[in-house]
Amino acid sequence: MEKFTLEGTPKTPTINFDLGSGVLEIKGRSIPENSIEFYKPLVDNLEKYGLSPKPATTVNVQLEYFNTSSSKCILDVFKKLEAIHKGGSSVTINWHYEEDDEDMLEAGEDYQAIISVPFKMVQVAE
Amino acid sequence: MMLDLFDFYDKMERNNILLSFKGDITSDLLTSILQIMESKMDNFQEEPKTKKKVYNVLVECLQNLYHHMDEAPVDSGENGRSAIFMIGKLDGAYNVITGNYILNENVTGLKSRLDEVNSLTKEELKDYYKQILNNGEMSLKGGGGLGMVDIARKTGQKLHYTFQPIDEKVSFFSLNIKVTLNQQ
Numbered sequence: 001m002e003k004f005t006l007e008g009t010p011k012t013p014t015i016n017f018d019l020g021s022g023v024l025e026i027k028g029r030s031i032p033e034n035s036i037e038f039y040k041p042l043v044d045n046l047e048k049y050g051l052s053p054k055p056a057t058t059v060n061v062q063l064e065y066f067n068t069s070s071s072k073c074i075l076d077v078f079k080k081l082e083a084i085h086k087g088g089s090s091v092t093i094n095w096h097y098e099e100d101d102e103d104m105l106e107a108g109e110d111y112q113a114i115i116s117v118p119f120k121m122v123q124v125a126e
Numbered sequence: 127m128m129l130d131l132f133d134f135y136d137k138m139e140r141n142n143i144l145l146s147f148k149g150d151i152t153s154d155l156l157t158s159i160l161q162i163m164e165s166k167m168d169n170f171q172e173e174p175k176t177k178k179k180v181y182n183v184l185v186e187c188l189q190n191l192y193h194h195m196d197e198a199p200v201d202s203g204e205n206g207r208s209a210i211f212m213i214g215k216l217d218g219a220y221n222v223i224t225g226n227y228i229l230n231e232n233v234t235g236l237k238s239r240l241d242e243v244n245s246l247t248k249e250e251l252k253d254y255y256k257q258i259l260n261n262g263e264m265s266l267k268g269g270g271g272l273g274m275v276d277i278a279r280k281t282g283q284k285l286h287y288t289f290q291p292i293d294e295k296v297s298f299f300s301l302n303i304k305v306t307l308n309q310q
Contacts (some may be wrong), residue, residue, distance in 0.1 A: 010157055031160075031185050033153050033192055065178070067185050068272035075259055100175050103182065103280055110252070114260050126174050 004045045012038055013063060017045055022054030022089065030066040030074070039073035046080040053089035057081070062096035062124070063104070071107075078115045085117045096122045138212075141221075146212040151192045160184065163213060170215075172307075180220045180305050182280055184213070186273045187222045187303055195226045220305040228299045233289050236299070243274050244284045251279045281305050 008014035013028035024046075032038045049057075059081060066074065078093065085091040093115075095108035105121060112119040138146065144166055145159065163184060167177045188211065195209045209226040228236065246254060255275045278285055286302040 010161070031189075033156070033189055065182060065185065067182075067189060068276045069189065071259060071272060071276075098174070101178060103178065106252075110256050110259065114256060 004042070006041075015042055017042065017049075019045065019049045020054075022049075022057040023060070024057070025060045025062075026077075027060070027062045029064050030070040032067075032070070035067070035069040035073045039070075039077065043073075043076055043080060046077065046084070050080065050084045050087060053084050053087065055089060057084060057089045057091040059091065059093045060096065061093065061108075064098075066107075075111065075114065078111055078117065082115050082117050091117045092120060093117055094120045094122050096124050098124055098126050100126065141212075141214050142216045143212050143214045146210070148210040149208055151188070151195055151209050153192070156188050156192060159188065176305075176307050179280055183220075183277055183303055183305050184222055186277050187211070187224050187301070190273050190301075191224050191226055194228075218307050220307075222303045222305070223300065225298060225300045227292070227296045228289070230291070230295060230297055233297050233299075237287075237289065239271070240274060240285050240287055243278045246278070248279070248282065251275060255279060277303055 002019045004017040006015040008028040016025040097104035211224040290298040
């Protein structure tokens with residue numbers, strides 16, 4: 001089974017993308033100075049996955065912090081997922097936010113308003 | 127020139143400056159600064175909510191410096207790439223103060239962007255953020271103009287700034303961001 005993984009760093013998130021089972025996980029911090037460079041391989045892999053996606057695709061986003069430079073790249077990732085969703089795989093984005101982190105909840109709602117993919121807001125304990 | 131070090135110290139002490147830096151802003155420096163500020167806030171036993179807000183604002187302010195300090199190189203040798211920032215905690219608020227040179231020709235543009243952000247309500251800022259996020263444009267540096275909007279949204283405060291004319295080429299831009307604790 002093909003997988004795309006990136007180990008997390010203090011400025012970049014852990015990414016686990018199991019193309020074989022259609023599960024993508026983005027977890028940690030996303031505050032790199034150059035986020036385009038960081039997200040390009042993930043966007044490329046989503047493009048490849050989009051050619052023959054699984055019937056269901058699950059995306060778990062659990063970010064502690066992300067900078068505005070990442071926010072556009074995350075939108076690019078979601079736009080790829082939107083295309084996959086329209087292309088026949090049923091995509092769900094689980095947006096995790098910590099209890100009391102209204103900014104992170106709001107950020108998820110911003111994406112939800114822009115992207116035509118079902119979002120689930122998942123509260124997690126601090 | 128003989129610096130009056132005590133004068134520096136005293137001013138910083140009175141403004142309760144936790145950390146200050148002047149010089150070249152590198153990626154590694156920012157990683158260290160963020161780590162130091164995280165452990166300082168842990169030591170102060172700040173609420174997780176406060177820590178997150180301050181951290182987010184710090185990231186945006188410092189990365190602004192990182193991305194924009196090259197735009198107005200100063201001729202004076204070693205100071206070719208230099209900016210300043212200070213982080214303080216005073217009267218129940220964290221203050222992030224940054225200063226860098228800016229080309230005079232860019233002052234009007236930046237000023238009107240800051241004034242626009244300052245003129246918007248909370249709801250308008252949210253819409254404006256989504257609009258910039260979704261307009262598909264992306265600067266090479268990746269920010270695409272979202273930083274200031276994000277800072278204004280997260281702090282719920284106006285962006286305080288000044289432009290100090292230096293010579294016919296450059297001005298000095300200072301930005302003072304206040305993060306109030308236990309805000310709504």
